Amino acid sequence: MSISIDEVRHVAKLARLDLEESEILSFQSELNALLGHFADIQSVDVSGIEPVSHAVSLQNVWADDQIWESLPRDRALRNASLSRAGLFVVPQIIED
Amino acid sequence: MTAADLAGRIARREISCVEAAQESLDAIGERDGALGCFLALDPESTIAQAKAAQHLIDKGQGGSLTGVPIALKDNLSTDALETTCASKILKGYVPPFDATVVGKLKLAGLPILGKTNMDEFAMGTSTETSAFQLTRNPLDPERSPGGSSGGSAAAVAGLLAPLSLGSDTGGSIRQPASFCGIVGFKPTYGRCSRYGLIAFASSLDQVGPFGQTVEDAALLAEIITGHDSLDSTSLNAPPISARDLKSGSLRGLKIALPKELFNDALHPGVRQAIDDAIRVLTSEGVEFHSVSIPAIAVGVTTYYLIAPAEASSNLARFDGIRYGSRSDGEGHIGMVERTRAEGFGHEVKSRIMMGTYALSAGYYDAFYLKASQVRAKMTDEFDQVFTSCDAVLSPTSPVPAFKLGELIGDPLALKLLDYCTIPANLGGFPAISLNCGFTEGLPVGLQIMAPALHDERLLQIAYSVEQAL
Numbered sequence: 001m002s003i004s005i006d007e008v009r010h011v012a013k014l015a016r017l018d019l020e021e022s023e024i025l026s027f028q029s030e031l032n033a034l035l036g037h038f039a040d041i042q043s044v045d046v047s048g049i050e051p052v053s054h055a056v057s058l059q060n061v062w063a064d065d066q067i068w069e070s071l072p073r074d075r076a077l078r079n080a081s082l083s084r085a086g087l088f089v090v091p092q093i094i095e096d
Numbered sequence: 097m098t099a100a101d102l103a104g105r106i107a108r109r110e111i112s113c114v115e116a117a118q119e120s121l122d123a124i125g126e127r128d129g130a131l132g133c134f135l136a137l138d139p140e141s142t143i144a145q146a147k148a149a150q151h152l153i154d155k156g157q158g159g160s161l162t163g164v165p166i167a168l169k170d171n172l173s174t175d176a177l178e179t180t181c182a183s184k185i186l187k188g189y190v191p192p193f194d195a196t197v198v199g200k201l202k203l204a205g206l207p208i209l210g211k212t213n214m215d216e217f218a219m220g221t222s223t224e225t226s227a228f229q230l231t232r233n234p235l236d237p238e239r240s241p242g243g244s245s246g247g248s249a250a251a252v253a254g255l256l257a258p259l260s261l262g263s264d265t266g267g268s269i270r271q272p273a274s275f276c277g278i279v280g281f282k283p284t285y286g287r288c289s290r291y292g293l294i295a296f297a298s299s300l301d302q303v304g305p306f307g308q309t310v311e312d313a314a315l316l317a318e319i320i321t322g323h324d325s326l327d328s329t330s331l332n333a334p335p336i337s338a339r340d341l342k343s344g345s346l347r348g349l350k351i352a353l354p355k356e357l358f359n360d361a362l363h364p365g366v367r368q369a370i371d372d373a374i375r376v377l378t379s380e381g382v383e384f385h386s387v388s389i390p391a392i393a394v395g396v397t398t399y400y401l402i403a404p405a406e407a408s409s410n411l412a413r414f415d416g417i418r419y420g421s422r423s424d425g426e427g428h429i430g431m432v433e434r435t436r437a438e439g440f441g442h443e444v445k446s447r448i449m450m451g452t453y454a455l456s457a458g459y460y461d462a463f464y465l466k467a468s469q470v471r472a473k474m475t476d477e478f479d480q481v482f483t484s485c486d487a488v489l490s491p492t493s494p495v496p497a498f499k500l501g502e503l504i505g506d507p508l509a510l511k512l513l514d515y516c517t518i519p520a521n522l523g524g525f526p527a528i529s530l531n532c533g534f535t536e537g538l539p540v541g542l543q544i545m546a547p548a549l550h551d552e553r554l555l556q557i558a559y560s561v562e563q564a565l
Contacts, residue, residue, distance in 0.1 A: 003453065015408060015452040016415075017445055018425065018433035026442075027449050033508045034400065034450060041397040042462070044470055051468030052475070054299045054329070055285045055524020056548060061328040075192040079419035088417050091428040 002032050099164045099258040099312040106153060106163040113153065113163035117146035117207045120165040123256045124209065132231045133251040135170050136178045137210035149205035160315045162205035167257040169248045170211040171218055172303070173292035174198055181294050182226035183216045185420045185439025195292020196327065197261065197303050197320040204319045209257050212247030216441045217411065218268055218296045220244050221514060224504045225443040232500070235277060235539065239497040242272030249276040252306045259316055260306045265296050266399050267517025269304045270529035274492035274541020277531045280306050281313040281555070284548045285524035286331035289324035297406035298329070300521040310530060310559045314338040317551070336551045344556035346564060347381030350485045356392035357490035357516050365535025366491050373532040373542055373565055380564045387481050391474035392519055398474070399518040400511055401454050401467040408451030414439065446507065475523040482547040487557055490516050492529040492541030516543060526551045528558045532565055
């Protein structure tokens, strides 16, 4: 299986990465080298095996329904590159 | 001097906590310029914490490691101390809270020296993907300390810190321990809280200790483990206990040797050191059994599909809004895309791309789902072996420390070296690396794995092995 240049562009868009043209080319060859190796997994017989998403199976971990102190607003905002009036500032999303 | 010895001297008032902390700070001041272990230091805070530790000692409330200074990998959140994951995207980020393990260290009175260099977001095995600096192996400055917890391993091996913490997603504690000739321990998945550990691959990440000896690692594991309601994957199990560490015996122990971990890729010097260790342990009464765990052969593929898939989701949070750097771009999406393109380094972007691809429509079944099934198969195969054997033994890394620059240009070759450490993360079971000799002056690590939740037994076996070698 190999990945085309258009697929690399598509994946970069999905991943929200605005890549340079040179990076697109370099990731195409890098990903293809990895995918070439990853072909080994296709020959493994896994019929009847349930997939796992975790090493240790845990189910329904509930938190107590308790109110506790949350992070003070000024501390939560301290690392924001832009904030105003106690809010995170984001670029305009809805047109005027 | 081991951390246990230092703690003993502190408890006997032969040295104060402040003097112990100052010794480490002085060593860092003298030698870290050459080694490059630390990304952030806060000597004032270290000394203040040492004074608080001395207060505990003076009140007779000291614990097993009170006053012993410790270095932390830079993906562990530290209140008021910069935490960057060695990434430009988090440059200047100061967490507003402590990771659970950091809080436990502070309660136990271990003064924090600073934050250590690592591969960016723990993605790498040489510490060379750090956006900020190289870390050198204290045993040979031309060589890598391993990774991704390279700064933490080199700090202990270089005698800058008696103890340190790392994180292990595919071997990131054990492999650098092996390269630097020290002990590195990855507990059973879920025994150590991940709250405040900046996530790479959530189903694989586990925090763990580095020390000069198995005892040091075990004493530190005692402090940092235990159930945490802030981490929903934390196991409802008591903290790891080091109480019976020294009361084990090698006689009659059954240890499995998987042939897939003793393959042709092994460096001859590594094979020699491991064979020598096996010979010594046999003479001490250990029964070795050759076994086959076929899924190990596709472990690298399985891991490098699952881990990047989880990473691509976890790292979606870096969008330039709530924390981290922010770049200018057209509109909201353009800003996010530029921020990520400029903030992440090449290896991180590569893994986000691979993970996004493996999860994307049309490829999910062939890649992520298949890998998740192989993961189940591998875990079953290990469980089978564990029904008749106490532990599994292998090299930690098929090669000794490689040179800086030697492999960083060949990401696939670098990844292929991870096959010995990956299984313990996929299966969640505990694993430890300890030194078993040298080849051409470079340390060789021996890895021991045990069934999930048998951390105490694993440490006991490792301690006995360490005494025998």
